[in-house]
Amino acid sequence: xxxxxxxxxxxxxxEGLIFKVAMLYTNNLHDGEDLYQEIVFQLWKSFDSFNEQxxxxxxxxxxxxxxxxxxxxxxxxxxxxxxxxxxxxxxxEVSERPExxxxxxxxxxxxxxxxxxxxxxxxxLEGKSHKEIAEIIGVTTSNxxxxxxRIKEKLKTQIIKK
Numbered sequence: 001x002x003x004x005x006x007x008x009x010x011x012x013x014x015e016g017l018i019f020k021v022a023m024l025y026t027n028n029l030h031d032g033e034d035l036y037q038e039i040v041f042q043l044w045k046s047f048d049s050f051n052e053q054x055x056x057x058x059x060x061x062x063x064x065x066x067x068x069x070x071x072x073x074x075x076x077x078x079x080x081x082x083x084x085x086x087x088x089x090x091x092x093e094v095s096e097r098p099e100x101x102x103x104x105x106x107x108x109x110x111x112x113x114x115x116x117x118x119x120x121x122x123x124x125l126e127g128k129s130h131k132e133i134a135e136i137i138g139v140t141t142s143n144x145x146x147x148x149x150r151i152k153e154k155l156k157t158q159i160i161k162k
Contacts, residue, residue, distance in 0.1 A: 024118055024119075024122055061128075
């Protein structure tokens with residue numbers, strides 16, 4: 001299989017990953033679509049550099065998150081909070097069920113986190129191991145554990161205050 005077809009298959013298989021990162025770091029669907037395209041472009045440019053020392057999804061998360069953060073800095077947008085489109089995270093509609101209300105509340109408070117914290121908690125909620133998260137964001141595994149604990153405590157405190 002040639003490089004182009006292999007890349008297309010990889011992107012199709014992982015388009016949900018790319019979309020989640022793009023939507024997490026943008027304010028609206030239009031910006032999210034633009035960022036999605038930029039992430040795919042950056043993945044294509046660096047596709048030859050994937051050396052299989054980590055999982056493909058780990059490498060893709062790293063490229064996607066670095067691209068998203070770089071674009072935010074480049075555009076000089078101030079983003080203390082970024083709204084998360086609830087449809088993006090799997091809500092068909094918000095109902096009165098308590099577990100859905102709690103999940104909605106959690107995502108509202110995740111919006112208030114800084115860029116790095118959002119990225120870490122996104123990966124954690126995706127079920128990534130501490131080791132995978134460390135590889136993606138470029139810190140030690142123990143540092144990931146510490147950061148996750150602090151983020152959880154921060155979210156707990158924010159939710160209790162509300």
